[in-house]
Amino acid sequence: MRDFFSTKSAKILIATLAVILVLAILGATGNPWVSSAFSFITNGLSSVTANLTEGNKDYETLKSENEKLKQEIADLRTQLVDYDDVKSENSRLWKYYKLKKSNPDYEILPASVIRRDTNEAFYSFTIDAGTSSGISVQDPVITENGVIGFVNSVNATSSKVTTILSPDMQAGAVDKKTGESGIVTGSAVLSDENRTAFTKIDANAKVKKGDIIVTSGIGGVYPADLILGKITDIRYDDYDAAKYAVIKPFEDIKAVTDVVVLTDFKNKGEIKKGAD
Amino acid sequence: MDRRYTVFRYLAYSLELLLLFILQTTPRLLPEIFGSKPLLLLPAAITISFFESEIPSMFFGLASGLLLDFGYSDNVGFFTITLTLSCFFIGLIFRDYLVISFLNATVFIVMFCTSLLILHFMFSYVFAGKGDVFYYFSHHIISRIVYTFVCGILLYFLNKFLYKNLRDS
Numbered sequence: 001m002r003d004f005f006s007t008k009s010a011k012i013l014i015a016t017l018a019v020i021l022v023l024a025i026l027g028a029t030g031n032p033w034v035s036s037a038f039s040f041i042t043n044g045l046s047s048v049t050a051n052l053t054e055g056n057k058d059y060e061t062l063k064s065e066n067e068k069l070k071q072e073i074a075d076l077r078t079q080l081v082d083y084d085d086v087k088s089e090n091s092r093l094w095k096y097y098k099l100k101k102s103n104p105d106y107e108i109l110p111a112s113v114i115r116r117d118t119n120e121a122f123y124s125f126t127i128d129a130g131t132s133s134g135i136s137v138q139d140p141v142i143t144e145n146g147v148i149g150f151v152n153s154v155n156a157t158s159s160k161v162t163t164i165l166s167p168d169m170q171a172g173a174v175d176k177k178t179g180e181s182g183i184v185t186g187s188a189v190l191s192d193e194n195r196t197a198f199t200k201i202d203a204n205a206k207v208k209k210g211d212i213i214v215t216s217g218i219g220g221v222y223p224a225d226l227i228l229g230k231i232t233d234i235r236y237d238d239y240d241a242a243k244y245a246v247i248k249p250f251e252d253i254k255a256v257t258d259v260v261v262l263t264d265f266k267n268k269g270e271i272k273k274g275a276d
Numbered sequence: 277m278d279r280r281y282t283v284f285r286y287l288a289y290s291l292e293l294l295l296l297f298i299l300q301t302t303p304r305l306l307p308e309i310f311g312s313k314p315l316l317l318l319p320a321a322i323t324i325s326f327f328e329s330e331i332p333s334m335f336f337g338l339a340s341g342l343l344l345d346f347g348y349s350d351n352v353g354f355f356t357i358t359l360t361l362s363c364f365f366i367g368l369i370f371r372d373y374l375v376i377s378f379l380n381a382t383v384f385i386v387m388f389c390t391s392l393l394i395l396h397f398m399f400s401y402v403f404a405g406k407g408d409v410f411y412y413f414s415h416h417i418i419s420r421i422v423y424t425f426v427c428g429i430l431l432y433f434l435n436k437f438l439y440k441n442l443r444d445s
Contacts, residue, residue, distance in 0.1 A: 009330050013364050016334060020356050027351035049302040115301040117347055118313035119420070121401060121412055125303070153351075167406045188408035192311060192415065257303065 046114040046126070072250070075230075099144075105266035106223070109133055113257050114158065122166035122191050123254045124149075129261065130157045138221055140262045145250035146227035147171070147215065148259055159261070163253045164228065165191035172216040173198060173228055180205040181216055182244075184228050190246060194253055198231065198245040207231060207245050223265040285442035289324050289336055292434070296320050297343045310419035315393070317344050319428025321359050322366060322388050326376050326432070327439040330367035337363025354396055362388055378432075385428040393421050 004010050100108055111133075115126035129135055131154055139151040141161050149163040162168050165186040173184040175198075182201040190196055198213050211231045217224025229247035236243055296316040299305055306313050321340035325333035340363075341356035366384060374380050397417050402409055 009364075009368070012331055013334060013361075016338065016360060017357070020338070020352060020360060023352040024356070027353075046298070046301060049298050049305070113303060115347060116303045118300050118306070119315055119344070119347075119396070121406070121416065126301075188406065188412040188415075255304075 046128075099260070103223070103265065105264075106262055107134070107264035109135065109261045109263050111159075111259055111261055113259065121188055122168075122186055123163050124152065124166065125161055125163075125256075126158050127161060127259060127261070128158060130155050130159050132156050134263045135159050135261050136263070140222045140226065141259050142226060142262065143251050143256060143259055146229065147222065147249070148251060148253060148256060150221065151261065161259070164196050164249055165194070165253055169196070171222055171228065172218040173213050174216045175205075175207050175231075176212045176214050178206050178211065180207050181218075184213065184247065194249065195232065196229065196247050196249065198228075198247050199242070201243055201245065203243055205243065207234065209233065211245075213245075213247055217267065220267055220269045223262065223267070279444055281442045281444045285438055286332065288438050288442060289435070290339070292438075293317060293320060293336070293339055293343065297347065301347050309423050310415070312416050312420035312423055314420065314423040314427045315344065315389075316424075316427055316431070318355075318359070318389055318392060319385055319424055320431050320435075321363050322385055323381065323428060323432040323435045325363040325366035326370050326381055326384070327435060328367055329371050330364050333367030334360055334364040337361075354399060355392070358392055358395070362392070376436075381432045382429070385432065386425055389424050389428060390421050393417060393424065 005014075100106055109129060111127040111129040113125045114128045117124055117126075127141075135151055135154050137151055137154055139159075141148045141150060147164055149161045149166070149169060151159045152162040152168070153160045163186070164171070164184065167186050169185055171184045172181070174181045180201055182198050182205075184196055184198055186196045198207070201207060209231050213228045213231065215222040215224055215226040215228060227250060229249040231245045232248045233246040234243065235246060300313070300316045317340040321333075321337045324336045328336070337359040338356060341359035342352065344355035344359070345351060345353045366388070370376060370380075394417070397413065401412060406412075
């Protein structure tokens with residue numbers, strides 16, 4: 001063993017590991033220059049390849065998407081009848097160009113998905129904008145169909161987005177119809193079906209299928225009234241029998257390619273009274 | 277001494293790693309099988325180490341680890357450290373103690389892909405308390421290990437081809 005450590009190879013290995021350790025510590029303590037330098041090198045390539053594959057969908061996929069969209073439109077129309085109040089406000093919200101108009105306090109930044117991590121459980125992705133564009137950690141990420149997630153980490157030219165399907169997502173939410181409040185968070189089982197969960201709701205809560213769940217705005221991370229999804233099922237936890245609702249986001253989180261980052265909005269970072 | 281072919285070979289390995297990184301991270305490029313995509317850089321670094329001595333192996337392991345870590349967490353971490361160490365020792369073992377054969381390669385690809393992916397699963401998922409551990413392991417990790425292994429066999433033949441055809445006499 002002593003002979004091994006006196007070899008030239010072992011000395012090079014130890015020196016390399018020492019450098020890695022220093023870089024790891026620098027990164028862990030929030031120093032962004034390592035990741036920024038790396039992103040600078042790889043983002044150009046990722047942008048090119050992501051753009052090349054953007055329209056790469058076969059006929060069957062497009063057909064099934066079209067059918068789903070038609071069904072979705074029909075569902076939304078039905079709900080619109082019931083939720084006159086919410087629907088008109090929401091349908092305006094879903095369009096970027098109207099988003100800013102209806103929410104003058106929103107600072108919005110469009111971005112494209114350039115990478116998806118193959119080794120991550122909850123479909124997180126990287127977008128092509130970072131601190132140089134004004135993005136910071138915890139900024140909400142949305143599309144015209146609702147909340148997608150939040151910025152988990154950021155460097156100069158790119159940002160990692162944790163999706164609404166992840167257990168790391170903890171968004172204060174309310175049922176727009178009943179006013180019941182809770183937390184929207186993900187799980188592995190639900191994420192496979194592009195679903196998330198409306199948890200921490202009262203055992204006697206009157207939430208039901210078809211209800212629209214929106215952000216509460218409490219906590220200052222998300223503005224109020226951003227759509228999270230609609231309830232598709234009511235279930236009880238296997239372990240503690242707590243009631244929760246399964247939510248289907250209006251966007252296919254696994255396939256989203258273009259998003260908008262809300263870099264600023266009214267009451268950002270302010271915790272409202274009554275927050276947990 | 278003319279080391280032209282060695283330089284070309286290293287360039288070819290570098291290009292291979294870059295292409296695999298793009299293939300692995302570009303949305304909609306690789307098909308999902310049972311909800312998983314392979315980690316191509318993992319077997320790529322391991323199979324390069326079969327043919328190279330410990331120091332070049334270590335650096336290719338380091339490069340692969342950095343690409344894997346930055347693709348995942350924007351930070352130097354698990355794969356950088358484990359692949360640097362693993363590739364160093366694989367390079368050492370195949371230089372001094374083992375002959376390069378398909379059987380040996382298969383055993384090493386299975387052993388390292390399985391152990392590193394399970395270790396990563398433990399650190400990034402189980403210890404992080406993300407829940408549904410058994411479900412996630414059975415529905416994603418097992419298929420990812422198998423998919424990565426199958427790609428590893430193909431990468432073994434690719435790197436064997438590069439080594440044989442880009443070698444100084």
